[in-house]
Amino acid sequence: MLMSDAGNFYTSHSFATVVIAMLLCSCSASISQSAHAVNSPYEVVEICGYFDGLTFNGTLANQSVQWQSGLGPRLPGSNASELFRNSVAENLTEWNVSMHEYTVDNLTFTNIEALLTPTVFDVDTQRVVLVAHYDTRNIAERDSDENRTNEPIIGANDGASGAAALLELARIIPAMSLEYEVELLWTDAEDQNYTPHRFFGAEAWAGEQSQQDIERTAAYIVLDMIGDADLQLTDIWPGDEALWSTISPLAQSLGMVENQTDCSGAMGVKIYDQNTSIGVFDDHVAAYNIGIPAIDLIDIRYGPNASAFGGYWHTHEDTPDKVSADSLATVGRLVELGLRSGAWMMTNATQDDIEEDNNSLDETLILDDEETSKNYSSKSIIVVSSIILLLLLKIYLRLSIWKKSS
Numbered sequence: 001m002l003m004s005d006a007g008n009f010y011t012s013h014s015f016a017t018v019v020i021a022m023l024l025c026s027c028s029a030s031i032s033q034s035a036h037a038v039n040s041p042y043e044v045v046e047i048c049g050y051f052d053g054l055t056f057n058g059t060l061a062n063q064s065v066q067w068q069s070g071l072g073p074r075l076p077g078s079n080a081s082e083l084f085r086n087s088v089a090e091n092l093t094e095w096n097v098s099m100h101e102y103t104v105d106n107l108t109f110t111n112i113e114a115l116l117t118p119t120v121f122d123v124d125t126q127r128v129v130l131v132a133h134y135d136t137r138n139i140a141e142r143d144s145d146e147n148r149t150n151e152p153i154i155g156a157n158d159g160a161s162g163a164a165a166l167l168e169l170a171r172i173i174p175a176m177s178l179e180y181e182v183e184l185l186w187t188d189a190e191d192q193n194y195t196p197h198r199f200f201g202a203e204a205w206a207g208e209q210s211q212q213d214i215e216r217t218a219a220y221i222v223l224d225m226i227g228d229a230d231l232q233l234t235d236i237w238p239g240d241e242a243l244w245s246t247i248s249p250l251a252q253s254l255g256m257v258e259n260q261t262d263c264s265g266a267m268g269v270k271i272y273d274q275n276t277s278i279g280v281f282d283d284h285v286a287a288y289n290i291g292i293p294a295i296d297l298i299d300i301r302y303g304p305n306a307s308a309f310g311g312y313w314h315t316h317e318d319t320p321d322k323v324s325a326d327s328l329a330t331v332g333r334l335v336e337l338g339l340r341s342g343a344w345m346m347t348n349a350t351q352d353d354i355e356e357d358n359n360s361l362d363e364t365l366i367l368d369d370e371e372t373s374k375n376y377s378s379k380s381i382i383v384v385s386s387i388i389l390l391l392l393l394k395i396y397l398r399l400s401i402w403k404k405s406s
């Protein structure tokens, strides 16, 4: 991923890409924030009604982290990558699982999509998309051993943790009987050393979304590097502000916010710091840029007392012993609580706004058409006039020549 911290851009790849990405982000920010608003703010006490029903199992998720790490690096096109995909297809019997293979710039990669559609469904049914990359980085450019920087990493946290949380969510979501659609998206080729850096899987997915799919997507939430035993979450930019505003009450109710009481009445500890925002370019950016409310739940300070983009990140130290079942459960339960409480569903008022936006869009298109036809008719007049003038000139010249010769 590409990233920026405290105004300084950090990049393992190309500064130009960051600038371009920033331009893309700033252009689309107004689209994603005006068209979508979610059920926010709402009361923590309402969310607590769902607290006792939470079933996300951090131990099971951690077992998947260990299993994925045991496969070796999950590089695009590798056997390990294929084994992961086969496992998803075999285990998600209640989901509609499909594989999506692409080749871009000679790199072949495969996204995994799993759909769970409610019984009452039409083209406007709202959708929540939960996303994690399952590939692992093909180099370890930050490793202290210079002889090993060209070797791929195991990616227990950077890869397996988010992928495992999605698998555990896949296990528990069908029993929730949600009234909206959930899509699980495991992206490939998020973390490959490539200049300029590309989020191949997320970009390919975004490129296939229809306008209707964009409008019915209430939330697109990326889970990346969420297994660090020393879990520290912050706001991440770019990201949808309205969607971020739903995270605070969810985190507070789970005891993840310092000096705020949780659902059991206990005082929270500092896991989610809503007052800090770190710039990270990740799999959420492609969706955000096409107008989908998207955020990235990521702990970019990997390891005890690690600085942002420091610690074990992109080193051979990114191994399963650094990942904790408790951290996986903390983030997993946050997402589960958001799903169960309907925290991300667009309100009726919001949908009216979207319809109004669509109407004004139609009007704009009609206006554009009128302008276009006006332009065409004025152009036609100019062309016809020019032809007549040329003809007249030709006749005049012929007449002059005839007069001279006669």
Ligand SMILES: [Zn+2]
Residues within 6 Å of the ligand: 001, 137, 158, 191, 314
């Ligand atoms: Zn990475």
